[in-house]
Amino acid sequence: MRFPSAEWIDAVAEQAAADSDELARLGFCNLRLMLAVNATPTGDRYLGLVLDGYDVTSAGEVDPATWDADCTLEGPFGAWVDMISNIREHGRADLGHTLNALTLAEFPMRVTADDPMGRDLFFRYNETLQEVFDRAARVPVDLEPAAV
Amino acid sequence: MAAPTVDWDYVERAKSGELDLRWLREWNSEWGVKATPSRVGLTMRDIAIGSYGEIPETAPRRTMAPRGSEVDADVPDMGYTLNSKTDVWADNVMDLYEEGVSRQWSATRDIPWSEIPEIDPDLEHAMCQLCTLLSEVEMIASDFPAKWMWRINHDYVEAKMFLATQIMDEARHTEVFRKRALANGGGLGKAKAVTESFLKLVLDAENYAQGSALMHILGEGLVLSLFRAGELISPSPVEKKIFRLCMQDEARHVAYGTMHLRYALAEDPDRIEEFHQYLDGGEEMISALFATPEVVEPIAVLAAGSVDGAAVMGGQAADMLLGRVIEEYLQRCDRAGIDRRSRIKIPDVLGNYDAAALGVTSDAAVSGLN
Numbered sequence: 264m265r266f267p268s269a270e271w272i273d274a275v276a277e278q279a280a281a282d283s284d285e286l287a288r289l290g291f292c293n294l295r296l297m298l299a300v301n302a303t304p305t306g307d308r309y310l311g312l313v314l315d316g317y318d319v320t321s322a323g324e325v326d327p328a329t330w331d332a333d334c335t336l337e338g339p340f341g342a343w344v345d346m347i348s349n350i351r352e353h354g355r356a357d358l359g360h361t362l363n364a365l366t367l368a369e370f371p372m373r374v375t376a377d378d379p380m381g382r383d384l385f386f387r388y389n390e391t392l393q394e395v396f397d398r399a400a401r402v403p404v405d406l407e408p409a410a411v
Numbered sequence: 412m413a414a415p416t417v418d419w420d421y422v423e424r425a426k427s428g429e430l431d432l433r434w435l436r437e438w439n440s441e442w443g444v445k446a447t448p449s450r451v452g453l454t455m456r457d458i459a460i461g462s463y464g465e466i467p468e469t470a471p472r473r474t475m476a477p478r479g480s481e482v483d484a485d486v487p488d489m490g491y492t493l494n495s496k497t498d499v500w501a502d503n504v505m506d507l508y509e510e511g512v513s514r515q516w517s518a519t520r521d522i523p524w525s526e527i528p529e530i531d532p533d534l535e536h537a538m539c540q541l542c543t544l545l546s547e548v549e550m551i552a553s554d555f556p557a558k559w560m561w562r563i564n565h566d567y568v569e570a571k572m573f574l575a576t577q578i579m580d581e582a583r584h585t586e587v588f589r590k591r592a593l594a595n596g597g598g599l600g601k602a603k604a605v606t607e608s609f610l611k612l613v614l615d616a617e618n619y620a621q622g623s624a625l626m627h628i629l630g631e632g633l634v635l636s637l638f639r640a641g642e643l644i645s646p647s648p649v650e651k652k653i654f655r656l657c658m659q660d661e662a663r664h665v666a667y668g669t670m671h672l673r674y675a676l677a678e679d680p681d682r683i684e685e686f687h688q689y690l691d692g693g694e695e696m697i698s699a700l701f702a703t704p705e706v707v708e709p710i711a712v713l714a715a716g717s718v719d720g721a722a723v724m725g726g727q728a729a730d731m732l733l734g735r736v737i738e739e740y741l742q743r744c745d746r747a748g749i750d751r752r753s754r755i756k757i758p759d760v761l762g763n764y765d766a767a768a769l770g771v772t773s774d775a776a777v778s779g780l781n
Binding site: 289290291293315316317364368378379380382383386387390393 | 449450451506509510513514515516635639640642643645646647648651652654655656658659661662663665666669670731732735739742743745746
């Protein structure tokens, strides 16, 4: 499967669901996170991830105009590819490729929200989010840019 | 008030099988109000139903009687001084309590202490100095709510319960940073008077509102950013996990403080100057903190990966961090309903940065650490 795609975020959520007991030990969450993958060969693309209680579900590809997100994890296609490649190479994000490390300086990625309370949810559930994204290590993916 | 006496007549009647049962027959509470559990279980918000969910603007009594219970007329006065909803309430406090309980962790069990690698002595010193600072400052966020909690009227018990989770969180933070300082042979570093002065400002706050504004929004907002920075510059996955877990807790406390201030100001907008003055003093103290070598330089050394690199790249990283601290703090103030942008006391010279232009990236920050 390709990145970004509904299939990819579906597969990551399925991997998280498969480890639901392990993730549940971190506590429950309440977050609608949008993944904004900017400047792909087919333009900006948006995926939705929902952490509801102890459940992690995919919203697939979403329309940013209508999908109500608490916050958005945003970055250029290359930064996403770098992060996913790193997770797949190491089995989990290394020191320089955790979600927090990639977003703290707002470069190369950043967390945005209309409401700072929504942005702070990214911090409140950060350990769970990192564990979910680390599950991308188990998702086969083609990271080459899709032909236009 | 006279001490309660034993009703011996009742004792004799009960022994002979003549029960009182007025508690059963004269039940005036809401019979039939039945709470339904939500997806994560039966939460405090789930049971905030009927009259039990009505939070009084002003508490009618000063007792520990559960809100909604039938209370004897002659209950003693517990001496509470925070008897108004605006004193302590936040609209998210029930949810934050539940989240705090759900997301507890153990500094003993959940950190893989045996996996800390041997690192360069300068980096170990820097990590230990950072941990000394954090172990020092975190306990204020236990001490301050503990100092005020018994004064909070029991009708706002959800706020007290949330503060109890915060007290546990901060005890664990003090624990985990003390443990990290001692876990790899470095030990504790220096504790500075300027740090203690800020802690004293919070602890000696004249009222809960002042202390909460200083601690929940300014102090914990700063520490939340420090935890984010700590995660970025951690020399191993062990410290990464410590900082991520602490970050989660701290963000809950900031969320309470932000929404508490918002509630207080929405109910009484005339208090805004009072809060401005609290934050004026706190910001001046924070400025002094960020001009303290023991606070700034360990972050710079860890970010640069060496003492030699700290003067250039590490300084930029420290500027980047402070820039994030200030901006996120100002955004939270905006959300709370208090505009600090035109009044902030932290000098412009602190926190000016352009991450991309300076090359402060996550990769750069951990170069030499991987």
